[in-house]
Amino acid sequence: MKELSCTKCLLKNLCIPKHLKAADFKEFEDIIKHSHTLNRGEHIHHQDEPINSLFIIRSGSVKQYVSRNNNEEQILDFFLPGELIGLDSFNMPFYGNSVIALESTSYCTLPLSKFKSLYEKMPILQEAMLNLMSKTISSEKEMLLSACNKSADARFATFLLGLSRRYSTLGYPENQIHLSMSRQEMGNYLGLTSETVSRIITRFQNDKLISVNQKDINIPNMTKFENVCTSICH
Amino acid sequence: MKELSCTKCLLKNLCIPKHLKAADFKEFEDIIKHSHTLNRGEHIHHQDEPINSLFIIRSGSVKQYVSRNNNEEQILDFFLPGELIGLDSFNMPFYGNSVIALESTSYCTLPLSKFKSLYEKMPILQEAMLNLMSKTISSEKEMLLSACNKSADARFATFLLGLSRRYSTLGYPENQIHLSMSRQEMGNYLGLTSETVSRIITRFQNDKLISVNQKDINIPNMTKFENVCTSICH
DNA sequence: ACCACAAATTGATCTAGATCAATTCAATTA
DNA sequence: TAATTGAATTGATCTAGATCAATTTGTGGT
Numbered sequence: 015m016k017e018l019s020c021t022k023c024l025l026k027n028l029c030i031p032k033h034l035k036a037a038d039f040k041e042f043e044d045i046i047k048h049s050h051t052l053n054r055g056e057h058i059h060h061q062d063e064p065i066n067s068l069f070i071i072r073s074g075s076v077k078q079y080v081s082r083n084n085n086e087e088q089i090l091d092f093f094l095p096g097e098l099i100g101l102d103s104f105n106m107p108f109y110g111n112s113v114i115a116l117e118s119t120s121y122c123t124l125p126l127s128k129f130k131s132l133y134e135k136m137p138i139l140q141e142a143m144l145n146l147m148s149k150t151i152s153s154e155k156e157m158l159l160s161a162c163n164k165s166a167d168a169r170f171a172t173f174l175l176g177l178s179r180r181y182s183t184l185g186y187p188e189n190q191i192h193l194s195m196s197r198q199e200m201g202n203y204l205g206l207t208s209e210t211v212s213r214i215i216t217r218f219q220n221d222k223l224i225s226v227n228q229k230d231i232n233i234p235n236m237t238k239f240e241n242v243c244t245s246i247c248h
Numbered sequence: 249m250k251e252l253s254c255t256k257c258l259l260k261n262l263c264i265p266k267h268l269k270a271a272d273f274k275e276f277e278d279i280i281k282h283s284h285t286l287n288r289g290e291h292i293h294h295q296d297e298p299i300n301s302l303f304i305i306r307s308g309s310v311k312q313y314v315s316r317n318n319n320e321e322q323i324l325d326f327f328l329p330g331e332l333i334g335l336d337s338f339n340m341p342f343y344g345n346s347v348i349a350l351e352s353t354s355y356c357t358l359p360l361s362k363f364k365s366l367y368e369k370m371p372i373l374q375e376a377m378l379n380l381m382s383k384t385i386s387s388e389k390e391m392l393l394s395a396c397n398k399s400a401d402a403r404f405a406t407f408l409l410g411l412s413r414r415y416s417t418l419g420y421p422e423n424q425i426h427l428s429m430s431r432q433e434m435g436n437y438l439g440l441t442s443e444t445v446s447r448i449i450t451r452f453q454n455d456k457l458i459s460v461n462q463k464d465i466n467i468p469n470m471t472k473f474e475n476v477c478t479s480i481c482h
Numbered sequence: 483a484c485c486a487c488a489a490a491t492t493g494a495t496c497t498a499g500a501t502c503a504a505t506t507c508a509a510t511t512a
Numbered sequence: 513t514a515a516t517t518g519a520a521t522t523g524a525t526c527t528a529g530a531t532c533a534a535t536t537t538g539t540g541g542t
Binding site: 431 | 518519520522
């Protein structure tokens with residue numbers, strides 16, 4: 015574990031600290047544990063382990079999933095750098111899901127007990143958390159809506175656009191997306207089979223909406239893609 | 249508007265005040281506006297109006313929905329007595345959806361500005377809200393998962409079981425459910441057509457899983473129903 | 483450079499649930 | 513009590529996407 019600080023972190027303007035004033039920032043920096051690293055396939059936490067921390071992705075990416083009866087998995091979410099994991103674990107004694115690295119990944123750990131005591135005395139942090147949770151709740155509603163009512167094409171396009179936007183807030187070019195997950199994982203997340211995802215990708219490619227090289231997707235005309243997106247997504 | 253108090257409210261042990269100690273309870277009671285009443289079809293708030301309050305259903309029920317382009321609606325949620333509306337509106341200037349009464353309904357209003365100042369100084373309220381939002385986030389994830397992967401039967405069964413549980417925490421018998429929404433509204437919410445919902449209901453009835461009289465559903469054997477539920481929902 | 487194994491693509495079918503259409507039923511009003 | 517209207521049911525088809533199956537392509541290990 016490298017001892018990096020929030021002060022030196024490239025994500026400091028995207029992550030929780032961005033909300034905090036100097037004094038609070040210092041205190042926050044003291045309780046967070048910086049930069050654990052993982053290889054692909056290693057877990058941040060497992061389902062049914064006792065909950066003790068929140069996590070923030072620093073680099074790389076992870077998937078959050080639950081295992082069902084017959085150890086088939088259902089993917090709930092993907093997390094990219096700067097994103098906070100654990101908003102769904104404040105009211106539970108054990109993690110309801112597992113989080114595993116999709117590639118080489120580093121992350122910070124935020125012990126829940128310490129976080130809660132900070133929370134009590136930092137109105138700004140409270141505001142930030144309420145906003146974040148609120149946003150999460152509405153975007154999940156949005157997803158839900160999309161899952162029920164959109165075509166496979168629309169769902170996949172929305173997913174891509176979402177990734178593009180998230181990466182672009184990180185400073186990456188918005189038309190260049192590297193997929194750290196497999197076709198089957200995207201399908202699982204979107205409620206589609208890997209075959210369907212594959213077919214959609216080839217079709218989008220034929221229609222010159224995207225160009226694909228393995229896990230790298232290029233969107234040659236962003237406005238066009240967005241328009242198609244909004245048109246097929248109603 | 250009748251001036252009822254939390255003290256006298258039948259829901260006081262289910263609603264936010266249940267978390268508060270005497271002094272806080274008093275203060276909370278002072279900022280909440282009690283018991284507005286609505287007839288079926290009247291709104292609590294409309295999409296795109298400025299956000300100023302949270303709401304708690306006191307009696308009756310409502311649906312939360314968004315209107316799309318071609319003024320078709322998509323139902324996001326139903327709310328029953330004791331349930332808090334507005335967890336998704338902390339970070340927005342305008343309501344992203346509308347809420348309309350499905351039957352004669354009364355509700356309380358919790359001005360957001362006043363709520364926030366209470367929030368800052370009541371750690372117990374903070375704890376309660378984090379838990380509530382956290383629970384909402386995980387149950388939405390659960391819904392999402394179910395929407396993508398479960399059969400129509402399973403989704404409908406899960407929906408019924410959910411209603412049964414919510415009504416039973418209110419003290420109603422868990423095997424007797426009154427549906428305040430139409431088949432088409434259930435379908436809309438679940439991502440199914442009203443025809444499909446209707447067919448599922450007749451089939452469940454033939455299989456003696458439920459008995460139906462219009463909008464009243466009876467579950468003769470709760471354990472059996474729960475078992476079927478868990479078996480068809482994987 | 484070769485082998486073994488996993489991921490991706492592509493094709494051929496199958497099916498759950500949508501769509502379209504026709505009654506039937508229930509509630510409300512006159 | 514009849515008439516009107518919207519909801520619910522039921523039946524007949526259609527289709528998006530699943531499933532099954534066969535290659536092809538890519539990747540990591542020796």
